Amino acid sequence: MKNPIGNLNKVFDSRIRMGVMSILLMNEEVSFNDLKQLLELTDGNLASHLINLEENAFIKVHKGFIGRKTNTTYSITKSGEKAFKDHLEGLENIIRGVNKS
Amino acid sequence: MAAQGNTQSSAEQSLETLQDIKRIMERSSRFISLSGLSGVSAGICALVGAYFAHSMIYRYQHYAGTESLSPEMFSAEGRNVFEWHMIGLAIAVLVAALLTSTLFTWRKASKNQLPIWDHASKKLAINMAIPLAAGGVFVIGLLDHGGWNYVAPACLVFYGLALVNASKYTLTDIRYLGLLEIALGCFCMYFPHEGLYFWTGGFGILHIIYGLIMWWKYERK
Numbered sequence: 001m002k003n004p005i006g007n008l009n010k011v012f013d014s015r016i017r018m019g020v021m022s023i024l025l026m027n028e029e030v031s032f033n034d035l036k037q038l039l040e041l042t043d044g045n046l047a048s049h050l051i052n053l054e055e056n057a058f059i060k061v062h063k064g065f066i067g068r069k070t071n072t073t074y075s076i077t078k079s080g081e082k083a084f085k086d087h088l089e090g091l092e093n094i095i096r097g098v099n100k101s
Numbered sequence: 102m103a104a105q106g107n108t109q110s111s112a113e114q115s116l117e118t119l120q121d122i123k124r125i126m127e128r129s130s131r132f133i134s135l136s137g138l139s140g141v142s143a144g145i146c147a148l149v150g151a152y153f154a155h156s157m158i159y160r161y162q163h164y165a166g167t168e169s170l171s172p173e174m175f176s177a178e179g180r181n182v183f184e185w186h187m188i189g190l191a192i193a194v195l196v197a198a199l200l201t202s203t204l205f206t207w208r209k210a211s212k213n214q215l216p217i218w219d220h221a222s223k224k225l226a227i228n229m230a231i232p233l234a235a236g237g238v239f240v241i242g243l244l245d246h247g248g249w250n251y252v253a254p255a256c257l258v259f260y261g262l263a264l265v266n267a268s269k270y271t272l273t274d275i276r277y278l279g280l281l282e283i284a285l286g287c288f289c290m291y292f293p294h295e296g297l298y299f300w301t302g303g304f305g306i307l308h309i310i311y312g313l314i315m316w317w318k319y320e321r322k
Contacts, residue, residue: 015121022122026130027220034220038129088122091115 008090009083011056016041016049021084024059024076032072050074058083132221132271134210137320139202140278146201147304150194154297157186167248188244209320225270232263253296257286257303272319278311 012018019039023030030038036046044056053059064071076084127133161183210217236259243251264279281302289299 015118018118018122019125022125023129026126028222030129037219038123038125039217050118091119094115094262095112097112 009066009087011052011058012084012087014049017053019045020049020053020074021076021080022064024074025081025084029073029075031061033076035074049065053080056083114216115200128215129220130224130270132219132225133272134206134215134217134222135275135315136202136205136209137314137316137318138209140207140308140315141204141256142201142312143198144305144308144312146194147308148301148306150190150197150296151301151305154187157183157190158297161186184244205307211215221270229267231264232259232266235259236263250296251290252295253300254286254289254293255283255288256300257282259286260303272315274311274315274318278307281307 012021016039020035023035027033032046032050035041035050036043039046040045050059050061054061056076060075062073062075064073120165207217216222236255239259240252240255243255261279261282261284263277264282266279268274268279269274272297284301285299285307289296
């Protein structure tokens, strides 16, 4: 029998990384500050998770300016979208598996 | 037994995670704090404004001694006092409607401890503003070319388009309110002298009915 948890992606175990992916799946481009506000996090905490997602090539970073202030925005990559959707499917399968038995 | 308990809890966990994801997705893409009472208050402002406009038009007609409002009455050089009064009244109604509706939505947001100015409400504001700004410029153009008769239908159609556009970023119900406003505006094109009644119906009565439905659906305890 296949291990149902095998389909889950370790990267999305963290609620924060999962939250970031959920937001980026629904919105084309979201700024650092909006992510911070939506997930109710501190700067440092959010930044480390974003670096992790970026290293996995699940998100893209765009550095820009509004006037003199830096405005960093994030968007989801194709592979990020696929990985997160597979992860969601994995979660769904676990629930389905229980309902069947 | 133990294995059974294990899958049970991992399923529960998965369900919880999925619900979390759904909540975050919704919160990040839709502004859900829009209050039904905002619609009601905007509708009341519109009704009060329409009442004043009606009595102003009535007085003006008697003063001018004519039976009906013909476009020629307004096409004198520049704008006359009556026209400025109507424009002032329209701006006052707009400001009052915006202020009261923002107040009720702000109240709902703070009750649910949600920010009123966040990613979702910014997107809502921008997408609503695009058709509204186009409509505003269009209506100013109508006034400049003596097209007073078509101000009410233009307001209704552009406002309806703004609602349809905005419905992607807030409660989906306002899509149908938008469609009703558009239909009313199109219909009004063929009754140019009854513009004020259509305007009152669209901005006053429809807002109040819709606001009450939304309040009943989402906020009633």
